[in-house]
Amino acid sequence: MRITALILAAGVLAGPALADAGRLTHPWPNGDALAAAEQRHVTWPSSSPFTPWDQMIGNGAPTEATGTLFLPRRAAGAPPPPAVVMLHGSGGVLGPRELTYGRQFAAMGITALAIDSFAARRDRGTSFIDRLLNITESMLLADAYAALRWLGEQGYADPRRVALVGFSYGAMATMYALNEGAAAAFAPGGERFAAHAAFYGPCIASFEDERTTGAPLLILYGTEDELIDPARCAETAESFRRGGSEVEVIAYEGAAHQWDGGWGPRRIGSLLNGCRLHLERDGTVRDLRSGLPMAGSFSRRVILALCVERTPYLINADPAVRERSNADLGRFLARAFGAG
Numbered sequence: 001m002r003i004t005a006l007i008l009a010a011g012v013l014a015g016p017a018l019a020d021a022g023r024l025t026h027p028w029p030n031g032d033a034l035a036a037a038e039q040r041h042v043t044w045p046s047s048s049p050f051t052p053w054d055q056m057i058g059n060g061a062p063t064e065a066t067g068t069l070f071l072p073r074r075a076a077g078a079p080p081p082p083a084v085v086m087l088h089g090s091g092g093v094l095g096p097r098e099l100t101y102g103r104q105f106a107a108m109g110i111t112a113l114a115i116d117s118f119a120a121r122r123d124r125g126t127s128f129i130d131r132l133l134n135i136t137e138s139m140l141l142a143d144a145y146a147a148l149r150w151l152g153e154q155g156y157a158d159p160r161r162v163a164l165v166g167f168s169y170g171a172m173a174t175m176y177a178l179n180e181g182a183a184a185a186f187a188p189g190g191e192r193f194a195a196h197a198a199f200y201g202p203c204i205a206s207f208e209d210e211r212t213t214g215a216p217l218l219i220l221y222g223t224e225d226e227l228i229d230p231a232r233c234a235e236t237a238e239s240f241r242r243g244g245s246e247v248e249v250i251a252y253e254g255a256a257h258q259w260d261g262g263w264g265p266r267r268i269g270s271l272l273n274g275c276r277l278h279l280e281r282d283g284t285v286r287d288l289r290s291g292l293p294m295a296g297s298f299s300r301r302v303i304l305a306l307c308v309e310r311t312p313y314l315i316n317a318d319p320a321v322r323e324r325s326n327a328d329l330g331r332f333l334a335r336a337f338g339a340g
Helices: 002-014 021-025 052-056 095-107 119-124 128-134 137-154 169-178 180-186 230-243 297-307 319-336
Strands: 038-049 060-071 083-087 111-115 162-167 195-199 205-207 217-222 247-252 266-268 277-279 285-287 313-315
Touching (some): 021 319, 038 052, 038 119, 052 137, 052 180, 060 137, 083 095, 083 137, 095 111, 111 137, 128 297, 137 169, 162 319, 169 195, 169 205, 169 217, 169 230, 217 230, 217 319, 230 247, 247 319, 285 297
Parallel strands (some): 083 162, 162 195, 205 277, 217 247
Antiparallel strands (some): 266 313, 277 285
């Protein structure tokens, strides 16, 4: 009886945040349940390669990556929990999105890290256009893979159970990160994410070498998202399947871009649907329309000028769709973490 009482008391003191990843398949916590999440501003060493080719040859300025770390409560001596690393969209880290997801994950017993790749590189651009020209998907990849190593080294997460989740611009990088050639460039030590989830990411990239890391991929988008070409995303999914990954694609009927961003209805940005970028075996990123390699800010500006349509697209928060995507992401992550 005394032993049972002690175990029960420990469970009460630890609270629901110590629940394992199985909580992901239940309704996600909100409101007061999120207030207790421990939140820290953190930094870790990264770099700023313009392309994977730059990473391969060591041509990336050392960078101090930055982000917000959300830590679940853990019993003394408990093994490191699984984790989710998040990559933001072109608008940066959003309170209703990355920071809210971070608190939700922590409340469910999962470490979360919301990377702010723009804040770490303010010297490269503070305006919307300058950031997109000078802070590339490869820099987001560098931060993500460096974070994967750092989380394991610090004991914040089980490095074998870390998922990469990206939103819009960050979703493009998340899909890039699934390619084995890209992963080998950014993590030659063999560190790999256990799963990849892409929220409303334009499917504009293809790969000369289609081999993946073998991790599963979840692609989520809305049928009313003007940035999404469903046929292109179907092609992307098939490419990743040929490369060795299980891929699930879910389209939410009537949903627009950024249903979980807390804003809308509102029109922002420009359409990227006409862009076709190709990652070659040597790490070169090439525009398939013009044949130009993306070698720096000037060539990136030229390439984007040729393929970007200066038409703003609709963003619109939709709590009902967010609830559905929480359930779909939770189910996906639970399987990846071995809890479902």
